[in-house]
Amino acid sequence: MKRTKIKDLLNATDFGQQVTVKGWVRTFRNNQFIAINDGSSINNIQAVVDFTSTDESLLKRLTTGAAVSVTGELVESLGKGQRVEIKVGQLEILGDCDAEKYPLQPKKHSLEFLREIAHLRFRTNTFNAVFKVRNALAFAIHKFFNEQGFVYMHSPIITGSDAEGAGEMFRVTTIDLDNIPRNEDGSVNYKEDFFGKSTNLTVSGQLEGELAALAFGEIYTFGPTFRAENSNTTRHLAEFWMIEPEMAFYDLNDNMDLAESLLKYVIRYALDNCGDELEFLKGRLQEEEKLKPQNERSDLDLISKLNFCLENSFERITYTEAINILKSSKPNQKKQFKYLIEDWGADLQSEHERYLVEKHFKKPVILTDYPADIKAFYMKQNDADDQGRNTVRAMDILFPGIGEIVGGSQREEVLEKLERRMTEMHIPVEEMSWFLDTRRFGSVPHSGFGLGFERLVLFVTGMTNIRDVIPFPRTPKNAEF
Numbered sequence: 001m002k003r004t005k006i007k008d009l010l011n012a013t014d015f016g017q018q019v020t021v022k023g024w025v026r027t028f029r030n031n032q033f034i035a036i037n038d039g040s041s042i043n044n045i046q047a048v049v050d051f052t053s054t055d056e057s058l059l060k061r062l063t064t065g066a067a068v069s070v071t072g073e074l075v076e077s078l079g080k081g082q083r084v085e086i087k088v089g090q091l092e093i094l095g096d097c098d099a100e101k102y103p104l105q106p107k108k109h110s111l112e113f114l115r116e117i118a119h120l121r122f123r124t125n126t127f128n129a130v131f132k133v134r135n136a137l138a139f140a141i142h143k144f145f146n147e148q149g150f151v152y153m154h155s156p157i158i159t160g161s162d163a164e165g166a167g168e169m170f171r172v173t174t175i176d177l178d179n180i181p182r183n184e185d186g187s188v189n190y191k192e193d194f195f196g197k198s199t200n201l202t203v204s205g206q207l208e209g210e211l212a213a214l215a216f217g218e219i220y221t222f223g224p225t226f227r228a229e230n231s232n233t234t235r236h237l238a239e240f241w242m243i244e245p246e247m248a249f250y251d252l253n254d255n256m257d258l259a260e261s262l263l264k265y266v267i268r269y270a271l272d273n274c275g276d277e278l279e280f281l282k283g284r285l286q287e288e289e290k291l292k293p294q295n296e297r298s299d300l301d302l303i304s305k306l307n308f309c310l311e312n313s314f315e316r317i318t319y320t321e322a323i324n325i326l327k328s329s330k331p332n333q334k335k336q337f338k339y340l341i342e343d344w345g346a347d348l349q350s351e352h353e354r355y356l357v358e359k360h361f362k363k364p365v366i367l368t369d370y371p372a373d374i375k376a377f378y379m380k381q382n383d384a385d386d387q388g389r390n391t392v393r394a395m396d397i398l399f400p401g402i403g404e405i406v407g408g409s410q411r412e413e414v415l416e417k418l419e420r421r422m423t424e425m426h427i428p429v430e431e432m433s434w435f436l437d438t439r440r441f442g443s444v445p446h447s448g449f450g451l452g453f454e455r456l457v458l459f460v461t462g463m464t465n466i467r468d469v470i471p472f473p474r475t476p477k478n479a480e481f
């Protein structure tokens with residue numbers, strides 16, 4: 001018989017039909033009730049076996065984690081919390097699961113424990129919900145851009161350039177596994193080249209995106225990017241996914257408008273399409289919040305927080321205005337910063353970003369016009385201000401609980417200005433000649449930004465550690481499989 005997905009049965013009303021369900025046993029209670037999950041929903045279906053007529057050796061194999069196929073009549077359930085159940089006629093064990101050895105038990109496991117068995121954590125409700133939301137958000141991003149006529153452009157993963165000029169890259173090397181070159185002490189001697197050229201894993205698809213935007217008008221990339229920063233925080237990964245739209249003829253305001261509408265669109269999409277998952281994650285977060293001291297608890301639940309974000313326009317202020325707010329924050333509030341901002345020109349620490357968003361404005365904030373010296377070479381240069389300070393047309397979007405979720409800018413489109421800045425920042429102008437062709441041949445004002453996909457998934461799911469929103473986290477301590 002053809003298999004039906006559990007999701008399609010949970011709200012069925014045509015009782016009496018014969019159905020086949022295949023999935024994994026979550027629990028088996030009273031020698032009678034099997035809770036089966038097939039991943040299509042975070043909810044299980046209950047299958048009721050008649051133990052008087054079922055072989056006892058078969059019942060013994062109904063352990064948590066075992067794969068089963070059941071066929072039987074769909075009936076209305078009298079049990080609490082479920083509308084339907086299956087009266088089992090035929091039961092088959094597809095794959096046994098040794099309960100003694102299986103790490104997942106029918107109880108709540110900590111996220112730390114599940115991170116250690118990341119290869120099995122897909123089988124839990126929490127990760128079912130998180131990765132369903134991740135999937136929906138990825139789909140919504142493609143939908144948003146395609147509805148607006150943007151072209152999806154695949155940027156390379158192996159590249160010869162350093163898009164951010166920050167130098168935190170993984171080098172690509174070639175190695176002959178049958179003949180591994182060794183140093184005298186036995187350590188591996190890596191060849192420092194990619195068939196004779198020096199290459200890295202990309203930190204951003206932006207520069208390639210700019211090439212395409214100056215031909216197609218509006219493009220976006222959506223792919224993995226890599227940063228070799230040795231940071232073990234709850235917000236950083238060595239491998240993360242980034243969405244990078246790039247648009248010809250957009251100034252910084254157009255850029256901010258696009259970023260704000262993209263974020264609102266995808267959050268709306270998740271609310272409309274991931275109801276069950278978000279309800280579940282809301283409950284999970286509430287449990288987690290209960291463990292915090294009263295004054296640190298959030299006053300909004302997950303769903304209200306997402307709706308709140310949709311209903312309010314993001315606050316737009318300049319870096320200079322933000323510094324003034326931070327400097328004049330009341331002394332008792334000021335004490336909560338470990339790093340005080342004393343001087344204009346310093347980069348904001350995440351605690352400053354969070355103060356602005358969570359305490360001062362209490363909504364998402366877009367910070368613009370950062371000091372030129374703390375931003376990348378390609379950002380459009382403003383005229384110096386009345387105190388002679390140089391800023392660039394940068395924008396960072398800061399989100400509650402997350403900090404920076406988007407980083408972008410209007411781009412410097414004037415060849416001479418860009419070349420001068422690159423020289424000042426020791427970026428090899430000659431090697432980047434291909435990029436500078438955009439400014440040599442038909443240059444136009446243009447803008448773009450990068451949205452960190454995992455930070456978006458963190459925000460929407462209410463999870464607190466970035467390792468819990470990507471299937472296989474890559475951090476300095478995590479790269480087994």
Ligand code: 4AD
Pocket residue numbers: 163164203204205206227235236237238240242244245404405406407408409448449450451452453454455
């Ligand atoms: O601010 P970033 O470094 O900007 C760029 O790479 C630009 N080229 C983007 C552009 O204008 N096209 O990174 C953009 C976003 C950040 O705001 C953050 O959300 C995310 O990428 N991000 C990270 N996410 C996880 N782990 C890391 N190590 C991240 N580094 C940046």
Ligand code: MG
Pocket residue numbers: 396404406407
């Ligand atoms: Mg940034």
